[in-house]
Structure formats: structure tokens, C-alpha cells
Amino acid sequence: MKKYFTTKAIYILLPFFLLLLPFNSFSFLKYSGKDLTPISTREEATTLVNSINTLPASTYWPSIQPDLFLQNIKKNIAEPLSIYEGSYLNFCGYAALSYIPLHYDPVGYLKFILEMYTTGKAHYGKVYFQPSQAVMKAAGTIKFKGVLDINHADQMWFLSLADNFKGYLNLVNMRYDPGDERTLWAAVNFAKFNLMISKLFNYSVHSIGSDIIRPKINDIYSYLKKQLESGITFMYVDNYILTLKKHHFLRPAFPTHFIVLLDIYYSDGLINMTYWDYGFRTFIKITPSFLKKIVFGISHCTNIN
Template identity: 50%
Template sequence: MKLSSRAVFLVAVIFLGTISKSLAIPIFTPTPEKEVTSTRQQAIAFIDGINKLEPSAYWPNIKPALFLQNLKTTIHEPISIYPGNGTNFCGYGALSYLFLQDDPLGYAKLLLELYKEGKASFANVVFTPSEAIKKEAGRLRYKGILDIHPAEQMWFLSLADHYKGYLNIFNRNYNPGDEDRFWASVNFAKFNRMVRSLLQYKIKATGSDLIRPHITDPYEFISDRLQTGKVVLFINNRIVHKKNHVKIKVALPTHFIVVEKISRQDDLITLVYWDYGGRTLLQLSPAFLRRIIFGITYCTKKEQHAD
């Protein structure tokens, strides 16, 4: 999380302190059941059947050929989805990685609708990006591979424009550069709310933005849940990797990762997870694992009932 002002940060922490207890208790909001979600093969067949896109009247700075190639690459290789260097898009990236596993065909159709119509609806969520967002998508620069991924630029900007949490109260309207600021920030409760509203998952979450979850053995907790679902961790990434976009010097969570595998041999834990367009392998002690985790989101598929 990149913070533009120490004063703003302190106000945010004070405000957070007043609601940390409520954040530590997940709020389960029922969402309407969707149709049975899709397979990767269905999504590939659909997207490979599209050979050309016309320019969008709503996204003037997105090149159609580059948009289509980006979307095809993402459907074929979901691991490649990339939030960008220096941005606060990591929460939207983790959400999208889950989306591409839950309903890749729905993801492709949603992004195409958003591109063609300038707005889109999915699972009772209606995205109506602001004019500032529509002008900016396709123009982000110095964000690594995200620079040439206009579909992901459009999607991440639209997500940040639509979903708001308490970290966004200081900056609610997009201005150029806000992808690096509070405008794009995702706190733990906001991330869980996005997953519940868009995806065909039941989720249980433990932890908060300030207080670590009360779990005796995080390894066992994560390992058990990986047997039946997906696990997303909200971590203090600054003490794991030093990244240029992390400026804060306090022990707070800043990053969302999606766990792929976890194993333990003696006192060494090996963690494999999605992070910034690829898989990362990290070896750490049980104490260090406990130290970096502030939130754990456990996602399981909703049961589908035949008519």
C-alpha cells in the first residue's frame, strides 16, 4: 500500500482502531445463487472464437487488438494476471485470479460487455465506470507488464471505481495516478465483500486489518482448508519482500496472495502462492508465517442443486 501522507495514514489508523473489532468478525451477506459456473475449456472455446474487436466508443485509449490478446492470454493462462508495479491493485488481482478459476467464461463475457457497452452487470453487480476511468484505461505507464494489458487496466480501474471501503473515504474520485494511492486501496473486509458479491463461493474469513487471527497453528489451518477450497492470505508483504511501492514502516498488512500449496518439514514451511503474474515459492519458519498473516479468507464452492 503506497501512502501519500503520514497525516492521512495516522487518521486512517485511528479510524480503523475504532472499528477493528467489527472487522475481525466476518459479516456474511447472502447473495443470490448464480447458474452453474463454467470451465476453462468453455472459456477458451468462447474467446478463441473471437478474431477481431471493433474500437470501443467508451474506452478511447484501448486498442482493440491489444485488448483481445490480453483477454485471450488471461483465459489461457490465469496465473499471468498482473496487478502492476507500484499500484494498489493487488486485491483486485487476487479477486480476479479466483474469478478465473471460479467462472472463466463469466469473466470473459463480463469484460467484453464492459468494453463494448461501457457498463456491465454480473451476479447482480452493475459496473458503471466514471468518465475519468474510461479515459485512463489503456494509458497507464511504468506499471510493468500492466502497461500492455489494457483489459486488466480497464477491469482493475472499474473494480476500484465501484467498490469502496473506509480506506477510500479520503479519495473517492479518480485522478491520474490514483491507482497508486488510497483511491485503489483494498482492506480485508472490502476484499471479502467483493468475493461474496461476484463469485460462486461461500467464504469464511478470520483476521482484520490490525489484529492477527487467533490461530494456534496457521500451517495446519491453511493446509486443512486447501484440501476443500481456496485460501487467500492478507499479509504484511514489506517484511517478506522489499518492493518499491511499499513506503510504510509499520507492521500492517499490505498485500493479498492466493495460496497454491503449503508443506512442512521439521521447522521449515514451504509456501507456493499466486503473486504478481506468477507463482512464488517462499520458505519460512512457523513463527514468521504467523507474524506476516493478518487475514485468512477460505473459499468453497456453493452446492449446485439440480432442478
């Protein structure tokens, strides 16, 4: 029944969203300088997390299994690229931004996640998290989504982020109900993504692009190459085209996925691109026109701490 009303609401509210879109989706946050100095190191975080042998069950997160939670945070510190959004879930935006704390401030991430676990609330950057009861009950219960099933700390992290940050896509479903991790409740639009990074990590975010219109850049390869040299670069892409499903001829292009650009260079007339796509680093060779077709947003982030 809820799904029926959500679908109806989307159709009714869509024209209003489209009117509001320029104010919501275009994102030109301030940009200052170049700094990627880590706030803390992986070694410090490893020492900290290895000093914890067991955790008691949390009274705030009844479904989280302490052993799986501890195993998950240890793995996130040891292998920060292993974090996985879960299959068929709308957590890709939250998984993408996890790249920053896990690489540049793992101790900050650890302290936050442990405080959330023990007290049910915590500060991260400029944001105060106090998740709803429904979200606290749900963390640890997400099943059949691949390795996310056993990653209880990631379930807590993604659900808390989705519960706390709201963009225009979330207006039709603001309150969490079980199963909402695959609905618009968890969706991330471009402006929301940039805002989350700037508020959580106190990073300077310079972004170009939107949720429906591609950025007007003539040489997107050179632009990305330059961005990559001076900061962390996130791309907001049409993953449907990226997986090259040619069977649907009439599908309109729109962005569906956030990825982290790791490397880009020219070879044999093709662009060689390596990006992080949750759980895996992916290497792909594509033409410049194809690159232009898939990219809807680029966010460039640097540390201003």
C-alpha cells in the same frame, strides 16, 4: 495539491478510522460446505475467445487499444496465473480475486469484460458496474508499470473494481483522478476484499483476521492446510516482512498484500509454501513463527452457486 490534502486528511481522520476499525476490518462472513465445481471451463472460454478475431474500438473506453485488449483476454484465459497487478500500484487485492473467475468461471469473466468493453456497463454477480467517465478515460493509459502497460483489459478490470467497491481506506479519496491507482483510492482492506468475492462470484467466504491484529490461531500451519483442502485460500500478509527487509528496525507490522495459497507442507522442520503472487507462482521455506508473523488475514472461499 491533492496529495497534500490527502495526506492531511489521513492524519485528521486516522483516529476515527481506528475507532471504526473493529466494524470495518474484522470479517466473519458465513461459511457453508465445500464446493469448488467450476461454473465454466477453460476449454469453453478458449472456444469463445478464439471465435473473436478483431474488435472495433470502443466508444466508452477511448484509450483502450482493441488489439491489446483482445490479446490480453486471450492470454488471461490461456494462462490465468499470468495476470499482473502492475508495479507500485494498489491493485493486488483485485488481482488476487481474479484467481476465482479465471479458474472457476472463465466464460463468466469473458462475457462480463466483453460487455463492459462494448456497452460501458455490465452486471457481474450481484454487482452492477457503470464506471465513472474518469475511469473510462484512464483505462489503457497506465504506463511504466511493467506488463500491465500492454494489458488493457486488466487495466479496465482493476479500475472498474476499484471504482465500484469502497472500503474505509478509500474514504479519503473517493473520486478517481489520473495517478490514483497508486493512492488510497485503489486500496483494499480485508473486509472489502471478502465482500467483493462474496458479491461478485456468489462464493461463501469464511474469513479470520483483520487489518491490524493477527488472527488468534495457535497452529496456523494446520489451519491453512485444512482450509486449502476444502476451498480457495487467500492470505492477507505483511509483504514487507515476507521480502525480509531487515534494514528498518522500527517499522510497525501491518498487512500490505493479498496472495493465493496453492500448497503448504512440512519438510525438514520448515514450512514449504507455494503461493500465487501475480505473474508468478512462488515457493518459499519458512519457519512456523515467521508464518505467524506475516499472516494478518485468511479467507476461505467456496462456491455456493
